[in-house]
Amino acid sequence: MKKFFKILLIVLLIAGLGFSGKYLIESNSKSPIVYTTEKAFRTSIEEKTVATGKVIPEDEVKIKPQISGIIEKIYVKEGEAIKSGDLIAKVKVVPNEQSLNSSRGRVKNAKIVLDNSKVEYDRNKALFDKGVISSKDFNAINLQYNQAKQDLSNAQNDLQIIRVGSTGGSSTANTNIRATVSGTILEIPVKEGDQVIESNNFNEGTTIATIADLSKMIFEGKVDEAEVNKLKIDMPLKVSLGAIRDQEFDAKLKFIAPKGDEEQGAVQFKIEGEVFLDKSYFIRAGYSANASIVLDSKDDVLAIKEAILQFDKDTEKPYVEIETGDQEFEKKEIKIGLSDGINVEILSGITEADNIKVWNKTEPIKKEAEETQD
Numbered sequence: 432m433k434k435f436f437k438i439l440l441i442v443l444l445i446a447g448l449g450f451s452g453k454y455l456i457e458s459n460s461k462s463p464i465v466y467t468t469e470k471a472f473r474t475s476i477e478e479k480t481v482a483t484g485k486v487i488p489e490d491e492v493k494i495k496p497q498i499s500g501i502i503e504k505i506y507v508k509e510g511e512a513i514k515s516g517d518l519i520a521k522v523k524v525v526p527n528e529q530s531l532n533s534s535r536g537r538v539k540n541a542k543i544v545l546d547n548s549k550v551e552y553d554r555n556k557a558l559f560d561k562g563v564i565s566s567k568d569f570n571a572i573n574l575q576y577n578q579a580k581q582d583l584s585n586a587q588n589d590l591q592i593i594r595v596g597s598t599g600g601s602s603t604a605n606t607n608i609r610a611t612v613s614g615t616i617l618e619i620p621v622k623e624g625d626q627v628i629e630s631n632n633f634n635e636g637t638t639i640a641t642i643a644d645l646s647k648m649i650f651e652g653k654v655d656e657a658e659v660n661k662l663k664i665d666m667p668l669k670v671s672l673g674a675i676r677d678q679e680f681d682a683k684l685k686f687i688a689p690k691g692d693e694e695q696g697a698v699q700f701k702i703e704g705e706v707f708l709d710k711s712y713f714i715r716a717g718y719s720a721n722a723s724i725v726l727d728s729k730d731d732v733l734a735i736k737e738a739i740l741q742f743d744k745d746t747e748k749p750y751v752e753i754e755t756g757d758q759e760f761e762k763k764e765i766k767i768g769l770s771d772g773i774n775v776e777i778l779s780g781i782t783e784a785d786n787i788k789v790w791n792k793t794e795p796i797k798k799e800a801e802e803t804q805d
Contacts, residue, residue, distance in 0.1 A: 468754050468786035471735050476769045476776050477728040480661075482702060484652025486672065486718050488643030489705075492612050495636035498605040499629045500524040502621055507640070511616045519616075519640050520608040522627060524594070534590040541583035548579035614644040617716055648706045648714055650682055650722050653692075653699040661726045662687055668704045673719040675712060682706045682722065727769055734774040735781075739789050740767070751781060752788035760788045 503523035507513060552572055559569040592605075618641040621627060630636030650670050654662065668682035686703035693699075704722060708714055735751070742749055749767050752760035765780030781787065 466758060466760070467789045469736065469739060469789055470786060471733050471777055471781055471783050473731055473783070474734050474774060475728070475730045476732060476734060476771050476774055478726045478769045478771060480654060480658045480724050480726055482650075482652035482654045482722045482724065484650060484702075484720055484722065486648045486650055486670070486706060486714060486716070486720050488614075488617070488645060488716050489647040489649050490612075491617065491641055491643045491716075492614070493638045494519060494608060494611065494640045494642065495630040495638055496522050496605075496608055496627050497629055498522060498524060500606065500627060502623050502625045502627060502639075503606075505619065505621075505623055507616050507619070509616050509619055512614075513610050513616055513642065514613045515610055517610045518607055519610055520621075522606045522608060524606060525626075530593050531590075534586070534593050537586040538583070538590055541579070541586040545576075545579040545583050548576040552576040608639050610640075610642055612642055612644075614642045617641045617643050643716060645714065645716065646708065648708060648716075649685075650704040650706050650720055651701070652720070652722055653694075653701055654724075656691055656698040656700065658726065659687065659691075659700045662702065662724065666724060669723040670704070670706055671721050671723070672714070674715070675718075678709075678712070679723075680706050680708065684724070729769055729776065732768070733777045733783065735777060735787060737770060737773060737775045739787055740775060741790060752790060753781065754786035754788060 500522040502520055504521045506518050506520060513519070552575075555564060555569055555572040558564045559566070620638055620641075625637075627637035627639065628634055650668065662684060664684055664687065666684040668684055670680045670682045671678070672680070682704040684702060684704045686701075688701035691698040691700045702722075706714075739751060740749055741751065743764075748764055750762055750764045753763050755761045763780055766778040768776035768778050770776065
């Protein structure tokens with residue numbers, strides 16, 4: 432009986448070891464990754480860069496007053512079309528007391544001088560008519576009299592300008608603010624009752640309105656220093672606006688800044704491009720925009736997908752793996768050219784006949800594969 436139990440125990444132990452071994456072998460074994468392959472193909476490649484910026488009018492004119500005062504009336508609204516010479520606003524003059532007092536004093540002095548000159552003129556005129564004095568002496572007295580009259584007139588005009596902003600005989604009063612160009616009113620930063628300052632040599636003055644021709648727009652953006660040397664004047668651009676989807680406008684590069692500005696550690700260069708507008712769209716000043724610039728392009732070149740390209744960790748040279756047998760691959764260095772971010776040009780190293788390993792494939796999970804089959 433004891434011998435039977437010993438034999439049974441040995442059989443159970445052997446069976447247990449067998450099952451354990453089988454489990455360990457199955458759990459440690461992994462199914463091999465099956466790599467797929469792709470071939471090189473011929474296509475066209477364009478190397479592009481994108482400049483971010485905005486569209487603005489080619490010329491903006493700021494209208495400023497010729498005299499200081501208070502806005503009495505505004506005759507236009509923002510967005511309104513206007514022609515050169517149209518009345519924009521009227522300024523009410525608030526005279527400076529010191530200037531006003533000085534001007535009144537000059538008028539009084541001019542009157543005193545004129546009265547004295549008139550007395551001298553009348554006395555010498557009577558003597559000249561009697562032949563007592565020569566015409567030369569009389570002409571000198573007459574000149575002084577006429578100058579005195581002119582000085583009084585000038586002083587009175589100056590007083591009138593200080594008080595109301597213009598003289599009675601002026602064809603265009605300084606208080607009337609008129610458009611100097613035709614276009615659209617972009618902005619009126621003042622309102623009735625605001626005080627404004629005249630434009631002079633020491634002060635640019637208060638802006639009454641900003642006018643621009645919205646039919647002539649430019650793209651203004653910035654590009655990185657790594658790409659600015661590839662740009663050339665008159666290069667074509669494709670401008671897309673954030674406010675108008677699925678629409679691109681043709682443009683032409685017309686300005687590249689000679690000096691860059693550092694922004695967040697990178698040097699950016701300003702560029703400008705003339706935008707050719709479509710009359711069916713109304714483009715507002717200040718729309719955000721992106722300009723796509725083709726730096727270089729090639730047609731009918733050998734290329735592969737950039738996703739299957741690899742780089743050596745030590746030499747940083749590009750390479751791919753070429754199939755030499757069933758799931759057997761060989762490393763092969765290549766030379767690359769243009770890239771559009773999806774496809775990359777192959778200059779040498781492989782041919783269209785080579786099967787290229789798609790290296791970034793992962794092993795499928797058995798459970799997921801079974802669920803897919805179900």
